[in-house]
Each structure stands twice: as structure tokens, then as C-alpha cells.
Amino acid sequence: MLTIHTAGLLVTGPARSGPAGTGTAPLPGGAVLVEGDRIAGVGPYEELAAAYPHARARRWPGVLTPGLLVRGGDELLERTYYPDDPYEITELGSEPIAGPGALADLKMTEQRWGNSARRGTQKLLARGVVAVAGRFTSAAVRTAVVRSGLTVLPPAPYEGPAALDPLAGRDAASQAFHGTLEPGAPARFAVFAVAGPAELLEQGAATCVATVIGGRLLHRRR
16 A cells, blocks of 8 residues: 655755755655555655646645664663653652662563563653663563664764754764655655654654554554
8 A cells, every 4th residue: 555654854864955845855745655565756745746646645734754773672672760650650650760779679570571662662762762782681671662663783882871852962963863755765764743843853852743664554543
């Protein structure tokens, strides 16, 4: 099935000189045509809609960009525990738990780590994340990450503690982009309820309204 995703502004990759719609400059009213798990076309929504009148259209508020890459994925998912809402909130609170002492008190098991990682990957998807960099040594965590649809990349250098928001510590939103949106590329992108890249960097990835991986809508803000 063909699907056209469109938003107020399309950013197909890091800004550079070149014609609109080729991954070089923000395109107002731009759209991405998805067929299966690949991008079949990029350009103004009106042009794609006219060329593919039977395609399903999904209209999103804000800016559509490449999905984001989060660094320190192993720290976030193998060394941080995400309490099970609502069952553990009264006892443990709602914030992620990290640190050797706190984790020792939880008496973590492989199964519990896997369940925590599943909740963690949902938090990442809700921030437009499509790829994680890190080395996963826990089989349960690795399985949870693979099943989530997130791409696993080798560890990448980063400063400070790992953060669920891939934009933390970045100088520009494009520094967190994973890949570019162009015909033939994987259909892997996110939409944020902001006016543009500058506002995205300022307001953070929690403004995500939708995350698409492999052509599938894996997160949609309710």
C-alpha cells in the first residue's frame, strides 16, 4: 500500500545547498511517499497526491524529519530500570532508576531487565528515535530492542550521561538525524509538533507525535 506522510515542514536531512525536495533544504508542505518499507518519493504534497491519487494520506502537524539516533543505548536500557506503570509506581515512583546501589536493591533478573527494556524502547519511540548506538550484552535486552524495530549501531562517543532525548547536548537538531529521506531509503522518520528544526532543538524530542520505522507507524501520540 502507498502512503503519503505530510507535515507543515519537511526536513529530509542536514541543510545544504541544492534543489528543494532532494534532501537539502526544508520544504514547506512537503511529503514522503512510502511503499512497503521504503521511501518511493519525496516532494510537495500536491505533486505526490496528484501522481498517486489512490495513496492513503496521513497529515501531521509540525515538522517531519529523519528519525533520531540516541547514543548510549546500553546505558539507557541495560543499566537503567523503568518502573512498570501503574504496578510499581507507588513503590518505586515513575522516574527511571539507575546506579549500582539502587539497581542492587531491585534484585534485577534477566526477565525483569527484558521487561524494563521494552518499556524503555517505547519511551525512545515516543521521542522519534529510530536507532540506538550501544553494545548490548543482555540477551533479554537485545531481544527487546530488536523486536521494537530500532536499528542497533556500534557504540558512538558522547559526553555526559546518556539521555532518552537524542537532542540533549546537541548544537543542532540535524546532528541527531539518522539517515536522510530520499527515494529508495528506508522509510524511517519522525514528526514533531514544532515549527522547525530550531524549535525542535529548543523544545526537545518529547514533542514527537509520530514515529515510522520500516513503513510502520510504531508511535502515535494520543
